[in-house]
Amino acid sequence: MAYASLSSLMHTLEQLLQPNQRLVCASCIQPHVESAHQSLCSLQFFLEDTTKEIKDTETLKVLEKRIRDVIYKVEDKVDSSLRSIIILADCREKRERACRSFYEELLKVEKEVYFLKKEVMLIEFRRHGSDRKELARTSSSSTRYATGPNTIVGMEDDFKTVVDHLTAQTDELTVTPVVGMGGIGKSTLSRKVYHDQFIQHRFDTCAWVTVSENYNERQVLLDVVSSIRRINRTNESIKNINSDQLAEIAYRSLKGRRFLIVIDDLWSNEAWDQMQRLFPDDKKKSRILLTTRLKYVADYVSCPEFPPHNMSFLTSDDSWSLFTERLFRKDPCPPQLEPIGKHIIQQCQGLPFSITVIAGLLGKVEPTRDNWKKVEENLNSFVVTVSEQCQTILSLSYRYLPQHLKACFLYIGGFPEDMEISVSKLIRLWIAELFVKPRSNKRLEVVAEEYLQDLIDRSLILAGTQRPDGRMKTCKSHDLLRQLCIRESQFDNFMHVLNDNDYTFSKEIDIYPRRVMLSCHVSHPEHGSDITTAKGVGLFINDYDFCRIIPVLVHLRYVAANIEEAPSLTKLRNLRTIILRTIGKKDLDLPLEIWTMSDIRHLHLGWSVHMPNPLDAERQGIGEQPLFLNNLQKLALYPSPFEAEILRRTPNLNKLRVTNIDSTQWSDFLDCLFVLQGLETLDIRAAVSHGQHVLHRNIFLPNLKHLRLRFTSLAWEDMVVLANLPNLEVLKAHCGFIGTDWRLNENVVFQRLKYLRLEWEDLERWEAASDNFLMLEQLVLSMLFRLEEIPQSIGEIMTLKLIQKEYCGSTVKTSAEKIQQEQESWGNDELQVRIIR
Numbered sequence: 001m002a003y004a005s006l007s008s009l010m011h012t013l014e015q016l017l018q019p020n021q022r023l024v025c026a027s028c029i030q031p032h033v034e035s036a037h038q039s040l041c042s043l044q045f046f047l048e049d050t051t052k053e054i055k056d057t058e059t060l061k062v063l064e065k066r067i068r069d070v071i072y073k074v075e076d077k078v079d080s081s082l083r084s085i086i087i088l089a090d091c092r093e094k095r096e097r098a099c100r101s102f103y104e105e106l107l108k109v110e111k112e113v114y115f116l117k118k119e120v121m122l123i124e125f126r127r128h129g130s131d132r133k134e135l136a137r138t139s140s141s142s143t144r145y146a147t148g149p150n151t152i153v154g155m156e157d158d159f160k161t162v163v164d165h166l167t168a169q170t171d172e173l174t175v176t177p178v179v180g181m182g183g184i185g186k187s188t189l190s191r192k193v194y195h196d197q198f199i200q201h202r203f204d205t206c207a208w209v210t211v212s213e214n215y216n217e218r219q220v221l222l223d224v225v226s227s228i229r230r231i232n233r234t235n236e237s238i239k240n241i242n243s244d245q246l247a248e249i250a251y252r253s254l255k256g257r258r259f260l261i262v263i264d265d266l267w268s269n270e271a272w273d274q275m276q277r278l279f280p281d282d283k284k285k286s287r288i289l290l291t292t293r294l295k296y297v298a299d300y301v302s303c304p305e306f307p308p309h310n311m312s313f314l315t316s317d318d319s320w321s322l323f324t325e326r327l328f329r330k331d332p333c334p335p336q337l338e339p340i341g342k343h344i345i346q347q348c349q350g351l352p353f354s355i356t357v358i359a360g361l362l363g364k365v366e367p368t369r370d371n372w373k374k375v376e377e378n379l380n381s382f383v384v385t386v387s388e389q390c391q392t393i394l395s396l397s398y399r400y401l402p403q404h405l406k407a408c409f410l411y412i413g414g415f416p417e418d419m420e421i422s423v424s425k426l427i428r429l430w431i432a433e434l435f436v437k438p439r440s441n442k443r444l445e446v447v448a449e450e451y452l453q454d455l456i457d458r459s460l461i462l463a464g465t466q467r468p469d470g471r472m473k474t475c476k477s478h479d480l481l482r483q484l485c486i487r488e489s490q491f492d493n494f495m496h497v498l499n500d501n502d503y504t505f506s507k508e509i510d511i512y513p514r515r516v517m518l519s520c521h522v523s524h525p526e527h528g529s530d531i532t533t534a535k536g537v538g539l540f541i542n543d544y545d546f547c548r549i550i551p552v553l554v555h556l557r558y559v560a561a562n563i564e565e566a567p568s569l570t571k572l573r574n575l576r577t578i579i580l581r582t583i584g585k586k587d588l589d590l591p592l593e594i595w596t597m598s599d600i601r602h603l604h605l606g607w608s609v610h611m612p613n614p615l616d617a618e619r620q621g622i623g624e625q626p627l628f629l630n631n632l633q634k635l636a637l638y639p640s641p642f643e644a645e646i647l648r649r650t651p652n653l654n655k656l657r658v659t660n661i662d663s664t665q666w667s668d669f670l671d672c673l674f675v676l677q678g679l680e681t682l683d684i685r686a687a688v689s690h691g692q693h694v695l696h697r698n699i700f701l702p703n704l705k706h707l708r709l710r711f712t713s714l715a716w717e718d719m720v721v722l723a724n725l726p727n728l729e730v731l732k733a734h735c736g737f738i739g740t741d742w743r744l745n746e747n748v749v750f751q752r753l754k755y756l757r758l759e760w761e762d763l764e765r766w767e768a769a770s771d772n773f774l775m776l777e778q779l780v781l782s783m784l785f786r787l788e789e790i791p792q793s794i795g796e797i798m799t800l801k802l803i804q805k806e807y808c809g810s811t812v813k814t815s816a817e818k819i820q821q822e823q824e825s826w827g828n829d830e831l832q833v834r835i836i837r
Contacts, residue, residue, distance in 0.1 A: 001492045002068035004407035006044045007434050009075045012082070013037045015573075020624055023085055024099050029106055036110045039117040043067060046120050047403050060399065063120070068492060070116045077105045079555060086554045086571045152192050153325055154318030154352070155185060158311065162193050165306050166260065166287045167202065173281035175288045177298035180311030182480050183353030183390055186291040187264055189311070193289065194262050203287075204257040204837065210264045212418040215271040221246040224261075224278060228253045230806070230836060250278045258284040265418060265479075266292045269300045313350030320345055322352060326359035326459075340372045347379050347389060353480065354390045360459030361397045375400075394484045397460060407435045408451050409460055410494050412477045413485025414515075420464055420474040423452065428602050432557040432576035433515070443654065444601070445633060468730045468755030468778060469706065566609075569593050581606030592616060595649075596623030603629075604636040604657075613642045614649050636683075639665045647672045657683035666693050678703055685710040692738055695721045705729045709736035716742040716763075723748045723772075732757040740764040740786070744772045754778065754799075759806075763787050770796035782806035795819035795831065806836040 013033050016024065047067065081102035088094040152159060158178075165176040178186045193199060200206060207227035211220060225238055225246050238246065261279060266272060279288065292298050298308035314322065323345050324333050333341055344362075348354040358375075365371045378396050379389075401409060408430055415421050427448040430436050436448045452475065455461040460481060464474030477485070489495045495515040550559060550567040560579035566588045569575070576599060582588050587608045594600075595617040605611060614627050632650045636657040640646060643665075647653070653676050661669055661684065673679070680703050686693065688711050695718040704725050709732070716739050722728060729752050740762055750773050759782040768791045776797050781787065781804070789811055790803065803816045813835055820833045 001406055001410065001488075001494050002064045002071060003044065003047050003403040004433070004435065004494070005068065005071045005075055006040055006047070007437075009071060009078065010037060010040050010044070011434050012075075012078060013040070023082065024102055028103060032106050032110045036106070036113050039110075039113040042117050043071075043113075043120060067116065067120065070112060072493070074109050074112055077109060078102075081105045083554050086573075087552070152185070152189060153322040154314040155189050155192075158185075158189050158309065159192060161309055162189065162289065163196070163199065165309070166193070166199060166289065168306075169285070170305065171283040171285055173279060173286045173288070174303045174306050175290055175301050176306055177290045177292060177302050177308040178311060179292055179295055179298035179308045181351075181387065182293055183351050183478070184311045184313070185352040186293075186311055188352070190262055190264060190289055190291055194260070199260065202258075203260040205254060205259040206261075207259070208262045208264065210418045211266050211271055211275075212416075213265075213267045214417065215268060215274075217274055218243050218246070220271075220275065221250065221278075224250045225253070228259075247278055251280060254278070254286075255280050256282055256284070257286075259286045261288045263288060263290040266290055266297055266301070267294065269297060272297070272301050314352060314355070315350065316342075316346070319348060319350055319355055323355050323359050326356055327363055334367060336369055337367060337372055340369065340376055344372070344376050344379065348393065349389055351390055353478065354393045356459045357397050358393050360457060361400055364400075364454075364458055390480060391484070394480060397458065398484060398488060401458070401460075404435070404437060405451060405455060407433070407494070409455055410485050410489050410492075411435070412461065413482055413489050414495050415477070417479060417482060418476070420476060423449075423464075423472045423475055426475070427452070428577045429558055431601060443633065445654070468732075468757075470754075560604075563588065563609075566590050569597065573597070573599075575600060577602040579604040579606075580609050582608045592620060592622050595627040595629070598629060599631055600629060601631055602634045603632060604634070605638065607638065609638075611637055611640060611646055614645055615642070639669070643669060644672045648675050651675060651678075653679055655679075655681040655683075657685075659685045660687050661685070662687040663691050663693065667696075670696050670699060673699065673701060676701070680704060681706040683708040683710075684712060686712045694718070697721060701725060703727055708732040708734075710734045712736050713738040715739060719744070720748050723750050726751060728753055730755045732759075733761065734759045735761065737761055737763070741767075743767040744769070746771065748772055749774060750776070756780070757782065759783055766791055769793045770798075773797055775799050778802045778804070780804045780806065781808055781812060784808045784812065787812050789815035790819065792819060792822070795823050800831055802832045802834060804834040804836065 013036060016029060016033050017037070047064070081098065084098040085095060085102060088098050162176060162178065165174070168174070178190060180186050194206065194208060205228055207224060209220060209223045209227060221243055222238065228250060229238075231238065238249075241249070259279075263275065279286070290298075290301060295308070302308050320342060323341065327333075341362075344358060345355060348358060362372065362375065365375075375396070378399075379392060398406070398409065411426070411429065411433070412421070427436075427445055430448050430451070431444050436444045436451065438444065439447050449471070452461065452472065456463050456475070462476040462478060463472060464476050465472075467473045548567075550556065550561065550563075551569070551571060554571045555574055556572055557574050558577040559575065560577075562581050562583045564583050567580075569591055570593050575597060578594075578600060579602075580590075585608065587610060589610050589612055590605070592612050594612065595614050603611075617623065617627055618625055626649075628649045628651070630650075630652055632653060634655040635650055635653055636659075637646075638659050639661050643658075647656075656676065656679060658669065666686070673682075679701055682701070682704060692713045692715065695714055699721055702725075705727050707722065707725075707728060707730065711734070713735065714737050716737050718737075719742070722731065728750065731750075731753060732755075736758075742763055742765070744767065746769070749771065752775055753773055754775055754777045756773070756776060756778070757780040759780075761784055763784055764786045765788055770793045773794075774797075776794075777799050778801060779790075779794065780802075781790070783806065785808065787808060792815070794800065794803070803819065805812050805816055816833045816835070820831055823829075823831045
């Protein structure tokens with residue numbers, strides 16, 4: 001799209017204006033680069049301003065296409081010339097020829113951009129000279145009409161019917177299919193049923209599995225096993241097991257239990273034939289709830305006594321209720337807007353998803369009659385199918401997005417269908433692609449989270465799971481919205497996704513693809529030459545050594561790959577995220593030039609991949625001295641003999657993960673932490689079986705919010721050190737402490753701790769008072785087989801919302817239920833106790 005390419009090209013030119021750039025002669029190119037950059041700034045401002053004001057979305061579409069086509073070709077010229085200079089850096093004669101060629105291209109670029117600016121400015125002059133009313137700003141800031149949470153307005157009867165099926169007295173395993181078109185609310189209804197407390201308590205085991213159109217047996221098996229066992233699907237204990245073993249684990253885990261399995265989005269009878277072998281029928285009143293768009297699939301899987309439940313469209317009254325609840329929450333719709341609003345909702349034809357999306361759109365414009373009238377006019381008033389009208393509404397919502405959000409939204413189309421998308425990964429990609437613009441006094445990661453929340457408020461991205469601190473962990477895209485992303489991306493040549501079945505570019509593409517995402521299991525490195533000119537390339541490689549391909553991708557911004565040898569990074573000046581894991585067993589040292597890559601924000605080094613000594617880089621005169629990675633926000637690495645020097649030169653770290661620390665390195669590592677005063681997240685994994693460790697009493701990390709300890713074997717008395725961390729909100733420990741007794745006296749107070757998880761500890765006796773945890777909201781105890789009971793005073797914590805027990809002894813369950821009963825007797829019905837057997 002035009003705006004993203006403008007931002008990318010402007011960044012490239014800004015790099016050429018840096019005083020320390022060594023690619024080309026600065027004095028020769030500076031006036032031409034500055035001139036082109038100024039014209040690009042004018043175009044960017046025009047796009048931002050036009051999106052806010054223009055009321056004809058078709059006119060905007062034509063304008064964007066004109067700007068996009070010119071900028072794409074200009075950007076390709078600049079990138080191709082710069083790539084030649086970078087690749088030929090070691091050959092002086094060829095490099096000089098490439099520099100002369102770049103200068104000639106730059107003159108053409110300056111001229112083309114200048115004339116494009118004049119053309120656009122003429123359009124802007126005509127627009128401001130007309131009498132057309134302006135569309136109010138669709139700003140990214142929330143209005144007082146922010147959309148509300150998911151709801152099942154108009155589905156009350158559907159809910160009751162499905163619950164009745166699931167709670168019927170039939171002993172045999174039964175299947176309840178819910179069938180209807182995309183966007184009609186099948187998954188919303190199923191999710192409401194699945195999370196209902198009565199349903200959760202009725203079944204021993206509940207699991208949710210999403211199948212999707214392209215059935216992948218192994219992925220489904222991983223989802224089933226991870227959901228049943230409540231472990232991450234990437235957990236080492238299951239990810240390397242073959243499919244037959246996974247099927248056996250799933251079957252045995254369900255054998256003899258009363259279970260509820262939700263199978264969301266089934267597309268074929270063949271997929272069901274393969275899946276149903278996982279589910280034993282032990283006459284325990286087990287149930288399967290299944291959603292599908294296809295009636296023949298619903299008929300195939302259903303039982304005679306429980307026919308498929310057909311979802312129907314909402315009535316006019318229910319449609320209006322859903323719309324007003326999403327848009328105004330409990331407030332009524334302003335009377336002057338009601339006639340227009342009802343006509344808009346009438347065009348949604350009772351499809352809940354369309355209503356939700358249009359509410360998200362209107363929630364981001366000022367609630368005036370003119371603005372609503374404009375949206376009404378842009379909806380197709382002709383008689384069309386529900387599906388076509390839904391696509392019209394989705395396209396309109398995309399067109400009304402602010403420019404800075406359009407690229408972020410389209411990027412979602414690069415992820416597989418129905419995938420739970422990691423928010424942290426998505427944000428890293430957005431930042432690497434330069435989609436996220438700096439805001440005063442805010443880290444880019446924080447701004448990106450605001451972008452994501454804005455898209456969720458508009459109902460263009462679905463919220464997923466949350467982290468213990470309440471921040472979003474995952475998100476998803478509805479199938480219909482993902483199709484919109486793919487369609488718009490193809491139209492704009494915004495992104496191309498390569499996988500095992502498709503690793504060539506469309507013959508219709510007459511210019512280089514802007515972005516290429518290589519998904520997992522790509523095994524065709526010989527096609528690397530096809531992507532060397534792509535502006536933004538994301539590599540997500542599991543099964544092949546890409547160390548030979550990476551160095552030639554000079555415009556690479558994000559790489560996550562396996563390697564056999566340490567790749568050269570000399571020419572990769574655009575990298576923002578580096579995630580490297582070794583295929584072999586030998587140790588790999590990254591090249592010294594990594595210390596010159598000052599734009600890196602995320603660096604994750606796997607087993608046996610090591611960070612080089614920055615002092616060696618300085619001694620060899622590499623880069624501008626001294627060498628610091630001041631933009632690095634997240635670092636994951638294994639212990640190093642010069643760890644202190646590494647951390648001293650990454651002073652602005654926000655997140656740090658260190659793995660496999662042994663007892664000889666422990667004290668030195670703790671000393672290193674003093675330089676990281678801005679650190680908010682710390683994950684420490686000690687080497688297993690290296691004895692007890694000790695926390696220094698003078699450790700002080702004033703901004704630390706999230707702490708995870710694994711195999712650290714600390715004394716319970718060291719909790720006093722953690723209690724002194726003033727902003728600690730989340731504490732997770734897996735074999736983190738050693739000893740059978742944990743006694744907290746009145747002087748140990750966790751001021752801000754909201755989430756506490758203890759797992760695989762030797763704890764037997766725990767003494768604590770409510771005053772030790774002033775703000776605790778969630779207590780999770782997992783596999784504490786020796787713990788006698790939970791302190792009864794824990795229930796007196798005013799903020800406590802959840803006690804979760806996972807595979808602990810029966811006495812822990814008894815004490816948790818006793819706490820809940822006592823709180824209920826005092827009128828506190830908010831405390832939940834969740835038992836996972």
